[in-house]
Amino acid sequence: MKITKVDNCPTGLRYFEKDDLENKLEPQDVEDIVEIFQTPLTGSYNWDYTEADNRLKKLYELGKKLNWNATLDLDWSKEPYSLKEWATDPQHQQLAGFKPYDETIRGRED
Structure with missing residues (x-):
């Protein structure tokens, strides 16, 4: 995975052809961009959603536990x-x- 650090936020507009850009991209064309910005606190963007996905999975399981849970509430021993x-x-x-x-x-x- 290629990561590019930038010093300033992009400000210019980018225009693309009307053709579907996704069909033209190769794996080597894709890169992650990390933006570091200065505020009273230092923060950074990380576009890796693994942690958020894990929290969503936990929330989903909690929703199943507190509502209707097909894993537990259905009799799966019955033949179809x-x-x-x-x-x-x-x-x-x-x-x-x-x-x-x-x-x-x-x-x-x-």
């Missing part, structure tokens, strides 16, 4: 529905008669 059984009456299938549907396994079970 058989793919050979209809969930509804086959005559009420909205796609019956539609050629791509009729060519599937479901469409041939009649």
Whole structure:
């Protein structure tokens, strides 16, 4: 990973072609830019979101714990529905008669 330190914040406008820039970039074109700025406190930007991702994962798990948690609240020991059984009456299938549907396994079970 290439890191470039800058002394001053960028102030100029940058214009790009209307083509999608992402399709033109190669891995070597991508770099991280660290901006160091002076205030009564010294701070810096770090565009690595690993720490924030970890906090979001903890928040997500807390939300599952305090609300509905599919990991704990569902009985995962039950077998799933058989793919050979209809969930509804086959005559009420909205796609019956539609050629791509009729060519599937479901469409041939009649």
